[in-house]
Amino acid sequence: MGRNGDSLDGERILIALGGNAMTAPDGSATPDAQAAAIEVAMRHVAELVAAGARVALTHGNGPQVGNLLIKNQLAAGVVPPVPLDWCGAQTQATVGVMIMSALERALAALGAPRPVSTVVTRTLVDAADPGFAAPAKPVGRYFPADEARRFAALGQAWRPFGDRGWRRVVASPEPLDVLDAGAAAVLLEAGHVVVAAGGGGAPVVRAGGALRGVEAVVDKDLAAQLLACRLGASTLVIATDVEHAVAGFGTPAARPLRRTTAAELARLAAAGHFAAGSMGPKVEAVRRFVAAGGRRAAIASLARLGAAARGRAGTVVEP
Numbered sequence: 001m002g003r004n005g006d007s008l009d010g011e012r013i014l015i016a017l018g019g020n021a022m023t024a025p026d027g028s029a030t031p032d033a034q035a036a037a038i039e040v041a042m043r044h045v046a047e048l049v050a051a052g053a054r055v056a057l058t059h060g061n062g063p064q065v066g067n068l069l070i071k072n073q074l075a076a077g078v079v080p081p082v083p084l085d086w087c088g089a090q091t092q093a094t095v096g097v098m099i100m101s102a103l104e105r106a107l108a109a110l111g112a113p114r115p116v117s118t119v120v121t122r123t124l125v126d127a128a129d130p131g132f133a134a135p136a137k138p139v140g141r142y143f144p145a146d147e148a149r150r151f152a153a154l155g156q157a158w159r160p161f162g163d164r165g166w167r168r169v170v171a172s173p174e175p176l177d178v179l180d181a182g183a184a185a186v187l188l189e190a191g192h193v194v195v196a197a198g199g200g201g202a203p204v205v206r207a208g209g210a211l212r213g214v215e216a217v218v219d220k221d222l223a224a225q226l227l228a229c230r231l232g233a234s235t236l237v238i239a240t241d242v243e244h245a246v247a248g249f250g251t252p253a254a255r256p257l258r259r260t261t262a263a264e265l266a267r268l269a270a271a272g273h274f275a276a277g278s279m280g281p282k283v284e285a286v287r288r289f290v291a292a293g294g295r296r297a298a299i300a301s302l303a304r305l306g307a308a309a310r311g312r313a314g315t316v317v318e319p
C-alpha cells in the first residue's frame with residue numbers, strides 16, 4: 001500500500017503529467033534533466049499503483065518537440081524538416097521509454113512490480129477545424145525576422161512576438177477521438193500501467209477514407225479527458241506545478257478553488273477566469289470529464305498526486 005494510506009484496489013485512474021514532470025525546475029530539457037525529472041515523477045505514480053490502482057498515464061511534450069523543431073530549423077539547408085506530427089510521434093516514444101524504465105524501477109523499490117507499456121497514439125481532428133485557418137499555438141523557440149522569413153518560405157506560419165523575436169505558430173484543433181485507445185485498454189485490462197496519447201497524440205485527419213497526419217498540436221489535457229473516458233477511468237488527475245486552479249488569478253479577489261463542480265467551472269470559465277494558454281485547457285478537461293460521467297477529477301501539484309487522486313488535495317471536481 002502506498003504512503004498515502006487507503007487502498008485504491010481496481011480503481012482506474014488517468015494521470016496527465018505536465019511539463020514540470022518532464023524537465024528540470026528551471027525548464028532545462030537536457031537528456032539528464034528530463035531523466036531526473038521523470039524519475040521523481042514516477043515515484044509519485046508508483047505509490048498509486050502500489051495502492052492497487054490501475055493507472056494510465058499521458059504527458060506533455062512541449063520542450064521535447066521544441067528541441068526537435070530547433071534541429072529541424074538549424075538543419076533545414078541540409079536535410080528536409082520533418083512534419084510536426086512526426087515530431088509528436090517521436091517524442092511520444094522517447095518520453096514513453098523513459099517513463100517505462102523509471103516507473104519499473106520505482107515499482108520494484110516499493111516491492112510492487114508491474115509491466116509498463118507505451119502506445120504511440122494518434123488523435124483524430126477535423127480537417128475543417130477553424131484552427132487550421134488561423135494558426136495561433138506558438139511552438140519552438142524565438143528567431144530573428146530574417147530567419148523566420150526563411151522558414152516561412154518552407155510553408156510554415158510565423159508571427160512576431162515583440163522584442164523577443166518571431167516564433168512559429170500552428171493549429172491546435174479540438175481532439176475528437178484517441179484512435180488507439182483500444183490497444184491501451186487491452187493492456188490496462190491485462191495489468192499493465194499504460195502510457196498513451198503523449199503530447200495529445202499525433203494529430204491525424206480523415207481524407208478520402210484514409211488517415212493522414214497534419215501539422216498541428218493537440219492540447220494534452222483535452223486529449224487526456226478523451227482517453228480517460230475511452231479507458232473507463234473513474235478519476236482524472238492533471239498534475240501540474242501549482243496546488244490549485246485559481247479564480248480571479250492575479251487580482252485582489254484571487255481565491256484557490258478547492259472543491260467545485262463542473263457547473264461552477266463552466267461559469268467561471270465563461271467569465272474569463274482561466275487563461276487560454278495555461279489553466280484554461282486543464283479546467284475544461286476536468287469539467288468535461290465529470291460532465292461526461294467521471295466520478296472525480298482534480299488539478300493538483302505533482303507532489304500531491306496521491307492525495308488528489310483520493311479527492312483530498314488540489315482543485316477537486318465532483319458531480
